Amino acid sequence: MSQTRFPLPLRPEIEFDVTAPKELGDVAKPLSFFEKLAANGAVRRGVILIVVALIWEMYARFLDRPLSFPTFLDTLEALRDGFASGIIPARLSVTLQTLVIGYFIGLTIAAVLTTVAVTSRLGMDLLSTFTAMFNPLPAIALLPLALLWFGLGRPSLVFVIVHSVLWAVALNMHSGFLSVSETLRMAGRTFGLKGLRFVFGILIPAAFPAILAGLKIGWAFAWRTLIAAELVFGVSSGQGGLGWYIFEKRNTLDTASVFAGLLTVMAVGLIIEAVIFRLIEAKTVRRWGMQRG
Amino acid sequence: MDQALAKTASSAPLLSVDGVTLQYKTPDHLVTATYRVSFDIQRHERLVLLGPSGCGKSTILKAMAGFLHPVEGRITLKDRVVEGPGPDRMMVFQEFDQLLPWKTVEQNVAYPMRVNGIGAQDAKERALDALAKVNLSKFADAYPHMLSGGMKQRVAIARAMAMKPDVLLMDEPYAALDALTRRKMQEELLQLWDDIGFTLVFVTHSIEEAVVIGSRIVVLSPHPGQVRAEINCAHLGLNERASPEFAELTGRISHMLFDGQNVAH
Numbered sequence: 001m002s003q004t005r006f007p008l009p010l011r012p013e014i015e016f017d018v019t020a021p022k023e024l025g026d027v028a029k030p031l032s033f034f035e036k037l038a039a040n041g042a043v044r045r046g047v048i049l050i051v052v053a054l055i056w057e058m059y060a061r062f063l064d065r066p067l068s069f070p071t072f073l074d075t076l077e078a079l080r081d082g083f084a085s086g087i088i089p090a091r092l093s094v095t096l097q098t099l100v101i102g103y104f105i106g107l108t109i110a111a112v113l114t115t116v117a118v119t120s121r122l123g124m125d126l127l128s129t130f131t132a133m134f135n136p137l138p139a140i141a142l143l144p145l146a147l148l149w150f151g152l153g154r155p156s157l158v159f160v161i162v163h164s165v166l167w168a169v170a171l172n173m174h175s176g177f178l179s180v181s182e183t184l185r186m187a188g189r190t191f192g193l194k195g196l197r198f199v200f201g202i203l204i205p206a207a208f209p210a211i212l213a214g215l216k217i218g219w220a221f222a223w224r225t226l227i228a229a230e231l232v233f234g235v236s237s238g239q240g241g242l243g244w245y246i247f248e249k250r251n252t253l254d255t256a257s258v259f260a261g262l263l264t265v266m267a268v269g270l271i272i273e274a275v276i277f278r279l280i281e282a283k284t285v286r287r288w289g290m291q292r293g
Numbered sequence: 294m295d296q297a298l299a300k301t302a303s304s305a306p307l308l309s310v311d312g313v314t315l316q317y318k319t320p321d322h323l324v325t326a327t328y329r330v331s332f333d334i335q336r337h338e339r340l341v342l343l344g345p346s347g348c349g350k351s352t353i354l355k356a357m358a359g360f361l362h363p364v365e366g367r368i369t370l371k372d373r374v375v376e377g378p379g380p381d382r383m384m385v386f387q388e389f390d391q392l393l394p395w396k397t398v399e400q401n402v403a404y405p406m407r408v409n410g411i412g413a414q415d416a417k418e419r420a421l422d423a424l425a426k427v428n429l430s431k432f433a434d435a436y437p438h439m440l441s442g443g444m445k446q447r448v449a450i451a452r453a454m455a456m457k458p459d460v461l462l463m464d465e466p467y468a469a470l471d472a473l474t475r476r477k478m479q480e481e482l483l484q485l486w487d488d489i490g491f492t493l494v495f496v497t498h499s500i501e502e503a504v505v506i507g508s509r510i511v512v513l514s515p516h517p518g519q520v521r522a523e524i525n526c527a528h529l530g531l532n533e534r535a536s537p538e539f540a541e542l543t544g545r546i547s548h549m550l551f552d553g554q555n556v557a558h
Contacts, residue, residue, distance in 0.1 A: 183388040189378040190358060191405040201408065205395040288394045289438025 095241030102161025176210025312366030344513030
């Protein structure tokens with residue numbers, strides 16, 4: 001070894017004395033109260049909301065035209081009145097019922113289509129052709145046709161929602177199924193799983209991250225589509241939804257209530273996206289280590 | 294071990310591979326992976342399929358599992374032709390993602406039993422028993438993503454064993470592990486065999502691993518795979534690794550595989 005082509009330099013060995021951690025002062029210094037507060041995302045977002053509300057209130061007072069731009073406090077009051085009189089909850093429940101019906105019909109059809117698609121080549125061609133055709137078509141564009149077929153009322157709304165949910169969910173489900181690893185598939189088959197049991201036992205849980213993404217996108221599409229559809233022709237058998245509430249209040253120039261309705265739409269969307277779907281994620285894909293949280 | 298072998302040597306083979314030619318398609322070619330491969334496995338044997346990369350050893354194993362059908366010849370288990378995958382031939386794969394990430398370790402082990410109609414209580418007991426055998430009782434409630442690669446492979450082995458299959462198929466299960474973990478796992482597997490005496494088919498491309506694990510080695514020639522030799526090595530295990538006999542045998546196999554070319558191991 002001493003006769004290599006690359007002579008190594010001769011260097012002395014050294015040992016050092018290390019300062020004891022105690023003498024270095026506080027090694028783990030606790031953060032100050034404000035530093036901890038600033039690290040909390042909810043607090044930061046809360047501050048932003050308060051600032052926005054303040055600016056809103058000041059600008060509206062400066063503008064002083066309550067018919068086109070009510071103040072923040074007026075809007076809150078309208079919101080409170082809407083809830084106290086039971087109108088907003090009633091409208092909201094009509095909207096949510098329609099949504100749930102449409103959402104689950106859409107999911108069911110998507111599940112059937114995708115299952116057929118993974119078990120046969122014809123099914124796969126069908127699904128990819130249909131999704132390619134219908135996915136770019138905004139659901140709201142089908143509303144005139146829906147009105148023609150199903151008349152004014154809930155069935156038309158449900159039809160439109162089914163359309164908005166179906167393709168997004170089917171597309172995600174299908175790509176999720178395709179990405180299930182060959183090893184997992186073979187493992188499932190050595191257990192003796194076949195057909196539908198294989199789909200439910202292996203494919204669906206293994207593709208769950210993609211399916212959940214599809215559910216979220218489907219939900220977002222459905223919610224926006226439904227409010228828009230209700231705005232266009234909201235009343236179904238005398239019972240309007242949240243979109244209808246907004247439209248109605250605009251007609252009576254009760255602008256503060258229009259804002260209150262919009263705030264409700266935002267709040268519901270936020271709650272379902274940030275609370276319900278987050279909860280499902282925490283209980284499933286993040287717990288299973290399939291998605292980082 | 295020699296005794297166990299002698300006892301069963303005369304009985305009918307448990308699994309027999311008879312003149313099996315396997316082909317698969319790539320986008321451009323119809324590739325012949327193995328050509329007229331024949332060998333038998335007796336009960337309690339630890340048969341190792343050994344060969345260089347691309348000799349079709351994993352392909353044979355997949356055919357034994359029932360994922361591939363021979364274009365010529367046949368594979369029979371207890372005199373019945375293998376038609377498709379099934380729980381009588383549980384398989385342990387090389388990849389760590391063979392566990393179901395949405396199930397806990399215990400549920401993973403119990404699941405194949407549940408699928409095949411074994412009651413929940415029974416399956417749970419057998420699962421815990423199998424986990425104890427691979428020293429993972431503490432992790433019964435953990436999810437697979439919390440485990441190291443070696444632990445995942447042990448769960449997969451427990452899952453396969455708990456099913457009490459006729460034959461356990463292992464496809465390079467330790468290839469993705471570091472050398473120290475691999476040694477430990479080999480030791481554990483041999484210990485398990487001493488306890489239970491399962492019938493094992495083990496695929497590897499490491500000559501040393503083949504001699505340590507196997508009671509009998511089927512040496513396959515390079516592509517397309519044909520049987521080059523069948524060798525008994527039940528007398529050589531982990532403790533004999535430094536013995537001249539062990540070195541002589543690995544040398545002999547290496548010579549067969551590489552036809553005397555000077556290949557550094």
